[in-house]
Amino acid sequence: MGRYTARRLLQLMPVFIGTTFLIFALVFAIPGDPIRALAGDRPISPSTVATLRDEYNLDDPLVIQYAKYMVGLVQGDFGKDYNGREVTDIMAQRFPVTIRLAVVAFLFEIAIGLVAGVVAALRRRSYLDTLVLVTTTAIVSVPTFVLGFSLQLLLGVKLSWFPIAGISQGWYSYLLPGFVLGALSLAYVARLTRTSLVENLRSDYVRTATAKGLSRRRVVGRHALRNSLIPVVTYLGIDLGALMGGAIVTEGIFNLPGIGQQVFLSVRAQEGPVVVGIVTALVLVFIFANLAVDLLYGVLDPRIRYE
Amino acid sequence: MPATEVLTATEATPHRADPLLEVEDLAVEFRTRDGVVRAVDGVSYHVDAGETLAILGESGSGKSVGAQAVMGLIDSPPGYVTRGSIRYRGRELLELDEGGMQRIRGRHVAMVFQDALSSLNPVFTVGDQIAEMYRVHEGASRAEARRRAVEMMDRVHIPAAERRYGDYPHQFSGGMRQRIMIAMALSLGPDVLIADEPTTALDVTVQAQIMDLLAELQRDTTMALVLITHDLGVVADVADRIAVMYAGRVVEQGAVSALYERPAHPYTLGLIESIPRMDDERDELVPIPGAPPSLMRIPPGCSFHPRCPMAQDVCAEDDPPLYAVQPGRESACHFWEEVLTSHG
Numbered sequence: 001m002g003r004y005t006a007r008r009l010l011q012l013m014p015v016f017i018g019t020t021f022l023i024f025a026l027v028f029a030i031p032g033d034p035i036r037a038l039a040g041d042r043p044i045s046p047s048t049v050a051t052l053r054d055e056y057n058l059d060d061p062l063v064i065q066y067a068k069y070m071v072g073l074v075q076g077d078f079g080k081d082y083n084g085r086e087v088t089d090i091m092a093q094r095f096p097v098t099i100r101l102a103v104v105a106f107l108f109e110i111a112i113g114l115v116a117g118v119v120a121a122l123r124r125r126s127y128l129d130t131l132v133l134v135t136t137t138a139i140v141s142v143p144t145f146v147l148g149f150s151l152q153l154l155l156g157v158k159l160s161w162f163p164i165a166g167i168s169q170g171w172y173s174y175l176l177p178g179f180v181l182g183a184l185s186l187a188y189v190a191r192l193t194r195t196s197l198v199e200n201l202r203s204d205y206v207r208t209a210t211a212k213g214l215s216r217r218r219v220v221g222r223h224a225l226r227n228s229l230i231p232v233v234t235y236l237g238i239d240l241g242a243l244m245g246g247a248i249v250t251e252g253i254f255n256l257p258g259i260g261q262q263v264f265l266s267v268r269a270q271e272g273p274v275v276v277g278i279v280t281a282l283v284l285v286f287i288f289a290n291l292a293v294d295l296l297y298g299v300l301d302p303r304i305r306y307e
Numbered sequence: 308m309p310a311t312e313v314l315t316a317t318e319a320t321p322h323r324a325d326p327l328l329e330v331e332d333l334a335v336e337f338r339t340r341d342g343v344v345r346a347v348d349g350v351s352y353h354v355d356a357g358e359t360l361a362i363l364g365e366s367g368s369g370k371s372v373g374a375q376a377v378m379g380l381i382d383s384p385p386g387y388v389t390r391g392s393i394r395y396r397g398r399e400l401l402e403l404d405e406g407g408m409q410r411i412r413g414r415h416v417a418m419v420f421q422d423a424l425s426s427l428n429p430v431f432t433v434g435d436q437i438a439e440m441y442r443v444h445e446g447a448s449r450a451e452a453r454r455r456a457v458e459m460m461d462r463v464h465i466p467a468a469e470r471r472y473g474d475y476p477h478q479f480s481g482g483m484r485q486r487i488m489i490a491m492a493l494s495l496g497p498d499v500l501i502a503d504e505p506t507t508a509l510d511v512t513v514q515a516q517i518m519d520l521l522a523e524l525q526r527d528t529t530m531a532l533v534l535i536t537h538d539l540g541v542v543a544d545v546a547d548r549i550a551v552m553y554a555g556r557v558v559e560q561g562a563v564s565a566l567y568e569r570p571a572h573p574y575t576l577g578l579i580e581s582i583p584r585m586d587d588e589r590d591e592l593v594p595i596p597g598a599p600p601s602l603m604r605i606p607p608g609c610s611f612h613p614r615c616p617m618a619q620d621v622c623a624e625d626d627p628p629l630y631a632v633q634p635g636r637e638s639a640c641h642f643w644e645e646v647l648t649s650h651g
Contacts, residue, residue, distance in 0.1 A: 083352075095400075103593075203425065204420060204422060204425040204426040205425065205426055205428040205429070206490075207375075207380055207420070207426070207428055208426045208427065208428070208491075209420045209428065210378075210380060210412070211378055211380060211412055211420075211440065212412065212413045212414065212440060212443075212491065213409045213410065213411070213412035213413030213414055213440075213443070213444060214409070214413075214439070215409060216405065218443065223428050223431075226430050226431075227428070227429065230430075233454055247356060287619070290473075293560055300430070301429070301430060302429070302430060302475045303429055303475065303476075303477050
C-alpha cells in the first residue's frame with residue numbers, strides 16, 4: 001500500500017503540471033491588458049506600466065511565465081494580485097466559507113441521499129420508492145440556479161425561514177445554500193444507493209445471511225449495506241472535491257464570500273494570479289480527494305489489492 | 308386432483324413415527340410478468356435423524372426452490388408458497404412468523420449453497436462469518452466465538468485454521484470455500500442440513516472430498532442430510548433414499564439400492580441409462596430425448612409423457628398419482644409395474 005501510494009503520488013505530478021499549465025494558458029489567453037484593466041479610466045504612466053509588467057513577468061513568453069510561477073509555487077508562493085495582496089491571504093480568507101458550504105452540502109447528501117436510497121431499496125415499488133424516484137428525477141432535471149433562486153425566493157423571501165444572502169448568521173446561513181449545492185449529488189447518492197442495495201439484496205451472500213438465522217436488520221445493515229456502500233462512498237469522495245470547486249453559481253446566488261465568488265470576480269477583473277492560484281489549489285484538492293478515494297476503496301473492499 | 312392419493316401414498320411409507328423434517332404437498336409458484344411459474348407443484352418427502360435423502364433432478368425441476376421454501380428463503384413477491392405443509396419435529400414452519408423462522412434457521416435447519424464464492428460475503432473474513440453464528444445465536448464473546456469458529460474450521464479440515472481465520476473468501480480455493488460454508492452451516496449443530504448442489508461448482512476430485520467430508524460430519528452426529536443434486540454418481544455413494552424430481556413434482560422415491568437396480572419410473576430409468584460407465588459395452592450413451600418442459604407450460608397429464616418412450620394415450624390425459632410400489636417406494640407412473648419388470 002505504501003508503494004502504491006508513492007507511485008500514485010508520482011503519477012500525480014504530470015497531472016498537476018498538465019492541469020496547471022492549461023489554466024495558466026487559458027488565463028493568459030484572456031483578451032485585454034490586465035494592467036490597463038487595473039487602472040480603469042485613469043491615466044497611467046508608461047514607467048509604472050513597465051514596472052508592473054516586469055514585476056508580474058508579463059513580458060516573458062508563456063512558458064517562462066509558467067516556469068517562474070511554478071518555481072514560486074513549489075516554495076509555497078502563490079504570487080500576488082495586481083493590488084499587491086498575497087494570493088494565499090485571499091485564499092485564507094475565502095476558503096473557510098467554501099469549506100463550510102461544502103461540508104453542509106456533503107452532510108445533506110449523506111443524511112438525506114443515503115437514507116432515501118436505503119428506504120427506496122427496502123420498500124421497492126412502494127409509494128415511498130416512487131416518491132424518491134420522482135423527487136430525484138425532478139432535482140436532476142432542474143439547473144442549480146433555478147433551484148437556488150426558487151428556494152431563496154420561497155424559503156428566504158416569502159417565508160423568511162432562512163437568511164436570503166450572506167453569512168451573518170453563522171452556520172445557519174449555510175443551510176439553504178448547502179442544500180442547493182448538495183441537491184444534485186444528493187439525488188445521485190439516493191439513486192446510487194438504491195440501485196446498489198437492491199442488487200445486493202438479491203445476492204447469494206444475503207441469502208446465506210438470512211439462512212444463518214440473522215435478523216432482517218442485521219442482514220440488511222451489516223451484510224447488504226456494507227457491500228452496497230462501496231460505490232456510494234467512492235462517489236461521495238470524488239464529490240467532496242467537486243463541491244469545493246463547483247460552488248460558483250450557489251455562492252453567487254446567496255452572495256457567499258467564498259472561493260467560487262472570488263474566482264468569478266477575479267476572472268472578470270483579469271486577475272490572472274488569483275485565478276491561477278485558486279484553481280491550482282482546487283486541482284490539488286481534487287487530486288488528493290481522488291487518491292484518498294482510491295485508497296479507501298481498498299479498505300472497503302478487501303478483494304482490491306494495490307500492486 | 309391427485310393430492311389425496313399422494314397423501315395416502317405418503318402415509319403408507321415407514322419412518323412415519325418420528326419424521327424429523329416432513330414436506331407435504333408443497334407447491335411454490337412465481338408470479339412473473341410473463342405468467343405463473345409453477346416451480347414446485349405438490350412435493351412430499353421426509354427425512355429422519357441420521358438419514359441422507361437425495362433430491363435428484365435436472366435444472367429447473369424445482370429441487371432448489373423446494374429446499375429454499377423449507378428455509379423460508381423464497382423472495383415474495385414474486386414467489387409464493389401456495390399450499391402444502393413443512394413440518395420440523397411436528398411444528399408447522401409455514402405458520403411461523405419471521406422471528407420464529409430466524410430461530411429455526413441456522414440453529415435447527417441449516418443450508419449450504421452451490422456457489423460458495425458468491426454465497427460468502429466478500430467483505431468479511433471467513434472467520435468473522437463463522438463466528439457471527441456464535442455471537443448472534445449464543446451471545447458468545449468475541450474471543451469465545453473466535454475460538455469456536457477456528458475449531459469448526461479445523462473440523463472441516465481447513466489447514467492452518469488459526470492463521471486463515473482472518474482471510475477473505477476470495478483468498479481460498481473453491482473446495483476450501485465450500486468447507487467454510489459447511490463449517491458455518493454446521494456451527495450450531497443443526498438437526499437438518501440442506502445441501503443445495505454443494506459440489507456442482509467444484510472439480511471432480513474436490514467434489515469427492517466434499518462429499519466425504521459431509522459423510523464424515525454426519526457420522527459423528529444424528530444430523531439428517533437433504534442433498535440436492537443432479538449428479539447420480541454423487542447420490543449412489545452417500546444417500547439412503549432418493550426422491551427424483553421432474554417438472555416440479557416428485558416422480559419416484561425410494562431406497563437408493565432398490566431404485567438403482569429396478570427403477571419404477573421411465574424418467575429414473577432414462578437417467579440411469581444416460582450415466583457413462585467404465586464397464587459399459589454400449590458404444591453410445593442413451594440420452595433422454597427432448598428437454599424438460601417450461602414450468603410455465605407444464606404438459607397436461609403426466610408431465611414427462613412427451614419425452615417418455617413408454618407413453619400411451621392415458622399419459623397425456625391423466626396425471627398419475629404417486630403409486631405405492633413397495634413399502635417406502637413410490638412412483639408417479641401409470642405403468643410402473645411394466646417399468647419395474649422391463650429390466651433385471
